[in-house]
Amino acid sequence: MKVSTTKKLRESVAKAFMWMAMFIVFGFVISVIWTVFSKGMKAMNWDMVSKLPGGGFYIGKEGGFLNAIVGSLYIVGASTVLGLIISIPVVFFLNVYLKRDSKLAYTARMAFDVLFGVPSIVYGAFGFTIMIYFGLRTSLLGGIIVITLLIIPIFIRTMDEATRDFPRDILDASFSLGATRWETLRVVLRQIAPGIATATLLSIGRAIGDAASVMFTAGYTDSIPTSLSQPAATLPLAVFFQLQSPIPEVVDRAYAAALVLTVIVLILSISGRLITNRFSKNKI
Amino acid sequence: MQKTRFIKDKTAQAIMFALTIISILMVMVMFVGLYLKSASVLEEHSLWKLLTSSEWRPMKGEFGFLPFIASTLWVTFVAILIALPISLLTAVFLTEYAKSYVKKFVFPALDILAALPSVIYGVWGVLVIVPWISKHVAPHFMDFSTGYTVLAAGIVLGVMVIPLLVSLFIEVFSSVSMELRECSLALGATRWQTTKKVLFRRTYPGIIAATVLAISRAMGETIAVLMVCGCVIGIPNGILEPCYPIPALIANNYGEMLSMPMYEAALMFAALILFFVVLVFNLISRIVLYRLEKRLGS
């Protein structure tokens, strides 16, 4: 009987620890969200999202961070489109054209996993050297290039996961009807559309929040870029640069920017989750 | 008519093939690119000296990376120390114990943690963690601390890494077949005993691989760490000392790079070290995870 009580005790202790772990996790989430929201809401007003910073973003007391909002939108929009164009063909190639256990597929997936794990600052440093080599300046274009490089592995990996479980029968049915692989694309696309949607949302979320890669390559400015060769402000850098100022109005802009960034990312993340839940047959 | 379709297919295949190959080559290109850029500093100094000396005087051409490597290691260690138990317990709870309504809450929470940009974690770190350390933790141990310490960076990193670890662990745990668990329970083991003796034993390579991946993620994290680490050059002597991890070094000084001959090469070398370590860790852990999933028969 002693044996069973120790067993039970261990069980309860383990359970207790697990609940603690959960609470800690929740605690962190709530703490982070609460900090951002409380500081951000206090600083937030309509000016913040509709005006450019007045008098220089480091010391100017008026205005908002419209420059960062638009800059981020430009960069993320362009990168997402470019990323999709490059990633979708690759995913198709890996899953439809290649055999299941081909060496090339294995190596490719390995390479993408590695690229997925490369820190964004390495992308930034690498992107910076490429830019200098080609004579580009810190600009919208530079930011777009680096962010595209950054999110391609994310796209590929997420879409690959979705496509791997693709039922072979549908492909076979299509082939038996005489369609080429290129034409079967249509079928596959329709099937994995939710996967593409989730991947897009995920990548946008990652792209819009990343600071280390744009630091070197997109620069920063008070105005909205009107051409690809002008520097572009981004939301994460808006937070980073303005947070450290001794001038309270500037710090407020940082908090408001952090709030906007967080809200955008949360919306993307929730939508992503909703899509997966709606369309996925997998229970967890 | 048939011919055009055939041509379309083949062209498409060629383009896709090219894109795939280019993407794979990216890894090489990045490695080679960074290596070429670091060439000048590698010529002048032996690799050993670069990695083990603590003299960092760029003006004089001395580049000892040890303080930065040590800082990175310290911070990563603290982060994993915090994240590992929490993530492990959470993952076990979610796969073995939880009812679906609990999962409904936890998964969104983890999603949020995973999605938050690192700058936001940095803000949280500066507003919450740093003052907490400065006012409540440090006074017990020392005279004063600004709060910008290894511990601050470790906590922030730890929180950032939790979602990654949990999702990897869940992946690994889910691949163990239900039957194995049921056998164990049928033999009279409690849930926890089953977990400890059956689950962990079968999946410990996976657990280790996941941890290794998390480590590589933690080592590369830049902005959040930059905002709370203190940026003081030197080997940290304890977790309440400020530190200067490699990504922070690169981020702070990238602007300076070109004005001094070997400074750029040195910073690119730092990026190369990071890239190399991440590359190796990722490759190994991915291979292990892959083999494990195959073995457990998912």
Next chain:
Amino acid sequence: MRILKLIIVLVTIISLVTVSSCGGKKSNTQTGGDLEGSITISGAFALYPLAVKWAEEFQALHPNVRIDLSAGGAGKGMTDVLADVVDLGMVSREVYPPELEKGALPFASAKDAVVITINANNPLASKLMRHGISQETATKIWITGEYTTWGQVLGTNDKTPIHVYTRSDACGAAETFALWMGKKQEDLLGTAVFGDPGLASAIQADKLGIGLNNIGYAYDEKSRKPNQGLLVCPIDRDNDGNISPDEYFYDTKDDFIAAVAEDKYPSPPARDLYLVSHGIPKNPVVIAFLEYVLTDGQKQNVPVGYISLNEEKLQAGLEKLHKQ
């Protein structure tokens, strides 16, 4: 298939739009007397507030010109301009020979100073303000680390520790400050904070902190007084442990810059601020901007809180600019 087509259409539209706006990239011309084009400037935090004012005024004079400003430290400014990443670099220290060899062409455009900042709520603040900090003391705080308590600074037995701060980014402020003590930025001890604003914030948050700042961040632009929570610690020039009325001019920005202009504040840490270009500028907008800075722009110096340069230096700059 439809999705693919949609994507292709979107991409085409976006590329058309961007290509057409790219047209504006190289057209830095003078069309019929009205300047148009865009220039980018980056560099020292020190010069940033003044550069903002110059840019504002210049863009008001020439509405078709766009000036992009960012700050990242003098080191970054120099790097950027030598790499042709920006048109002009803001540098708040002397230009080094290797940089001159690479083609750096400095134009002295203003003068300001680095000051020692302490927290306004420092328990020993009033004593410190009367005692001042001499070059020797500063060396013992920031270079040798011999002084670790405020008592040592004041010559008393007070054991309250000093929390020393410096700059983590390569900047003119720290470089100039170190030069005052005969050293380089990398020799400075202390917790390193990024950027001038960052350092000022750190001192605001730390009662026992001591740091170095540019005038632009130590003093509030509108009120002309030190920023809230900060005090500017006087420099004890004659090393007598006492700040005489002659040595005290730190209450407002205007008092201070007047003193710097009269050489009452040592130079370094007062120094010339430069706009640096890579070789003689060819871009008409850059040339026009530099001309403005060296002539009418100087009227903005004092109101913003900097010292104007004397005629000689300005003339020399203009000559350099127009040398063909």
